[in-house]
Amino acid sequence: MSIDHRTPQGASGVDLVPLAARVRTLRAGRAGLLMDLVRRRPDGIALGRGDPDLPTPAHIAAAGREAIAAGHTKYTSLRGLAELRRAVADKLQRDNGIEVDAETEVAVTTGTQEGVFIALCALLNPGDELLLADPYYNSYANMLHYLGARLVPVPTSPDDGFQIDPDEFARRITPRTKAVALLTPNNPTGTVYPADRLRAVAEIAASHGLYIISDELYESLIFEGEPFSVGSIPGMRERTITINGCSKAYSMTGWRVGYIVGPPPVIDALVTLRTR
DSSP, rough: OOOOOOBBBBBTSSOOOOOOHHHHOOOOOOOHHHHHHTTOOOOOOOOSSSOSSSOOOHHHHHHHHHHHHHHSSSSSOOTTOHHHHHHHHHHIIIOOOOOOTTSSSSSEEEEHHHHHHHHHHHHHOTOOOEEEESSSSSHHHHHHHHHEEEEEEEEGGGGGGGGGOOOOOOOTTTTTTTEEEEESSTTTTTTOOOOHHHHHHHHHHHTTTTTTEEEEEETTOSSSSOOOOOGGSSSSSSGEEEESTTTTTTGGGGGGEEEEOOOHHHHHHHHHHHOO
């Protein structure tokens, strides 16, 4: 099923100018269509979206109400509240073994979706390539379509638990490859990539001068073992963009609170993209 991209008509009956090509050539995602269908069924159970069915914890909801009542409803700096950025830096050092400067290497985003999009905007020119394990989260494909960049799927196998194969990544690197995206725990497969495979992909990326986008939004939904962050690998800090947020860990999907962490030149570029 495709979106209706017919040229709209104004009140005078004269055709308006066409919509931008980037939306006229994009098909509606099946996941979004299925979610619309399930909303029409009172007894429907939606399994297509990572939306925790637990409420936001009471103390977080109370803090939100207090902040609104106190008038904390204005624009912040483009990098986000300084207190929140410091909390992110503390969290990354404590939980992920990543040391970052809260002033220059952290930016708060409107959820991780914005974080991913502005990271792709900063890294990719039209025609550039991003490597991503397949099956993949479909939003990446849509974002790359908007940018005129190319998604290069790297196949994984159910026989291998949908684990990434570093050799498969290496085989698909071309002169147009700019970055590798790693989602662990993975959406949609749920696979948690072990540290040895992540280190191998990181070594390949470093040897080719590539960036790594490490999407770690589901890190709290691990039932065995501990999360491992590519940004904690020695020598990878300057080429890793770590993206995370509050949606899954604290059941705050509708709050739209995420963050992106990376080397200062990258974060500076992201902030420039958000200038208002």
